[in-house]
Amino acid sequence: MARIVECIPNFSEGRNKVVIEKIVDAVRNAEGIKLLDYSSDSDHNRTVVTFFGTPERVEQVILDMAAKVYENIDMTLQQGAHPRMGALDVVPFVPISEVTMDECVALAKRVGNEIASKFDVPVYLYEKAASAPHRENLAVVRKGQYEGFFEKIKEDKWAPDYGKAEVNVKGGCVAIGARVPLVAFNVNLGTDNIEIADKIAKTVRNLGGGLRFVKAMGVKLEDRNVAQVSMNLVNYEKTAVYRAFEMVKMEAKRYGVPVIGSEVIGLVPMEALIxxxxxxxxxxxxxxxxxxxxRIWE
Amino acid sequence: MARIVECIPNFSEGRNKVVIEKIVDAVRNAEGIKLLDYSSDSDHNRTVVTFFGTPERVEQVILDMAAKVYENIDMTLQQGAHPRMGALDVVPFVPISEVTMDECVALAKRVGNEIASKFDVPVYLYEKAASAPHRENLAVVRKGQYEGFFEKIKEDKWAPDYGKAEVNVKGGCVAIGARVPLVAFNVNLGTDNIEIADKIAKTVRNLGGGLRFVKAMGVKLEDRNVAQVSMNLVNYEKTAVYRAFEMVKMEAKRYGVPVIGSEVIGLVPMEALIxxxxxxxxxxxxxxxxxxxxRIWE
Incomplete structure (x- = not known):
């Protein structure tokens, strides 16, 4: 098996197909890189790209993609439902095979340094690459969004990790980090009462005193008339999928509500299910x- | 992902290291072949080899290995605890990736034809490659063993699929087939009573009216003083591991015996656990x- 890193850049354009394709082309046609998926949302005005490759190839390709992003997106004109801090908004690196988390952190730092110097865009390191504990959580880093950063960046606490403390007006800022793979795992309840789903979500998640690496909220599946506990498991190695599942089941009991099924959204590392x-x-x-x-593939 | 077939030849020598290594060398040094494992048992006087490769490479290498086997093993001198019908005793081909069962059946037939004509050894096709239903089960094909085949081979019902109806005195006969991967899965009981394990095994297995693709027997783990239901799941796609596990649990209840653990022996296809x-x-x-x-590997 080769050394493989996954990279899931998010950029702030989800409407203009010509621009989107131009940017994705930087990945699609790259040698030694596998473009797994990209999806755009016009309400969010945002595109998420997923690709794989060796650390060396991924490093080159994300810089090529960044060049296309900064050429084609102007943050002074951009609006959408999704929070964002820049044209290239978030770039996480995820170790997949024969690559350590430390190597992904080093990769995030190299790419951060290069983006700041090449494109004059302030860079914030987050998650495992964060330079301080208050910068680990992406939502906290991005708080205030593009518009708010013109002030936020002047605070000592929010000085960028790379680049000068001045927002690039056209390009904004960018968060670059390293993390373990996410597992998006939802549990369906035998009720249409979203309040129950919400209450369960609040006890299961870390914020509510629940499991350390679980983010959760209640949602309603309108087409099935089913309430669902929608979760992101942000470290399946430490908070296993079965533990989140059993805990939802346990909490659902107090409402006399059965678990009627579950779903895994998108990709999941083999080990999370094994x-x-x-x-x-x-x-x-x-x-x-x-x-x-x-054994065959290694 | 490449086209990959697994081959698990068993040969009738488990004591003489020089001979064993000579035979395994035919696989170890072969280009485009991965030798995964080989293990010899001196009581059984038998060695099991596991290797992978493309169908084309596997075909060549098993013939090279057969040549070494017939050069070095003399069935008139061979004895051991394990039933055997020849020097090269059993050769199963297992489809692993981008290869169909039909292609493995075709491979078994080509290899069978070549072994019969090159080495003058009678060949029986078994399991998915069998030429008649009564030849599917390896244990039934091999019944009577090397010594018994001098008579058995003369029966119309047991005419070989390739080669003439005459045992090769030095090499014996050989069974060649195609099958899905086996899963060796054992369930440990909270008792040292092997009779209970045996009774459970008899209800869970196909022979006893249990699950279609389960072979099972009771065994005692002497070092732990624990009785175990030892199973071979011969088609995990149709009889899933969890089904066998839950059925053992269910049957154990009638004896008031809990299930205290389980074990997977050797390799297991990802899908069987997923x-x-x-x-x-x-x-x-x-x-x-x-x-x-x-997605990465394909």
Whole structure:
């Protein structure tokens, strides 16, 4: 198996197809890079791109993509429902195979440094790459958004990690970080009462005294008339999927509400589900090296 | 992902290291082939080799290995605890990636034809490659063993699929087939009573009216003083691991015996465990294409 990093850049254009395609082209046609997916949302006015490659190739390609972003997006004209701090808004690096988190942190720092010097855009490091604990959480870093950064950037506490303390008017600022893969996991309840889903979400998530690496909220699936606990598991190695699932089940009991199903949204690392099989089957001494495909592919 | 077939040849020498290494060398040094494992048992006087490669490479390498086997093993001198019908005893081909079962059946037939004509050894096709239903089960094909085949081979019902109806005195006969990957899965009981394990095994397995693709027996783990239901799941796609596990649990209840753990022996296809996560987490509409690693590797 090769050394592989996943990169999921978010940029602030979700409407103009010509611009979107121009930017994505920087990834699509890159040698040694696999473009997995990109999706644009016009309400959010934002596009999320997912691609893979070796750390070296990913480093080059994200810089090529950044060049296209700064050429084509003008933040003075941009508006949308999704919070954003710049034209290139967020760039997380995720270690996938034969790459450590430390290497992804180093990659985030190199790319941050290069973006600041090449494009004159202030860079904030976040999550595992953060330079201080108050900068770990992306939502906190991005608070105030593009418009607010003209003031925020002057605070000592919010001096950028790279670049001078002055917003690039056209390009804004950018958050660059390293993190473990997210698992988007939703549990469907046998009720249409979204208040119950919301109450359960609040007890299960870290903010409410629940599981350390769970973010959760209640949502309503209108087409099925079903209330759902929608979760982001931000560190499945430490807070396993089965634990979040069992805890939702447990909390649902107090309302006499059964769990009727669940869903995994998008991609999920193999190990996040294998851990669940291990738990429920009570497998002793299992090693991921026993996975046939892993042995073939490594 | 490349086209990959797994081949797990068993040969009838588990004591003489020089001979074993000579035979395994035919695989170890082969280009485009990955030798995953080989293990010899001196009581059984038998060695099991596991290797992977494209169908084309596997075909060549198993023939090279067969040549070494027939050069170095003399069945007139061989004895051991494990049933065997020849020097090269069993050769199963297992489709792993981008190869169909039909292609593995075709591969088994080509190799069978070549072994019969090159080495003058009678060949029986078994499992998915079998030429008649009564030849599917390896244990039934091999019944009577090397010594018994001098008579058995003369019966119309047991005429070989390739080669003439005459045992090769030095090399014996050989069974060649195609099958899905086996999952070796054992469930540990909260008792040292092997009779209970045995009774459970008999109800869970196909032979006893249990699950279609489960073979099972009771065994005792002497070092832990624990009785175990030891299973071979011969088609995990149709009889899932969780189903076998839950059925053992259910049957154990009648004896008031808890399940205290389980073990997966050797390699297991990713999907066999992912299925279990799907079941216990009640995941709706899951697709194996959501597995991150699968997307990277394919």
């Amino acid at each position: 851990q669940c099989a291990e738990y429920y089957l009570q497998i002793e001494n299992f090693s991921m090296d026993q996975i046939l495909e892993k | 299925q279990c996560a799907e079941y216990y987490l009640q995941i709706e509409n899951f697709s194996m294409d959501q597995i991150l690693e699968k």
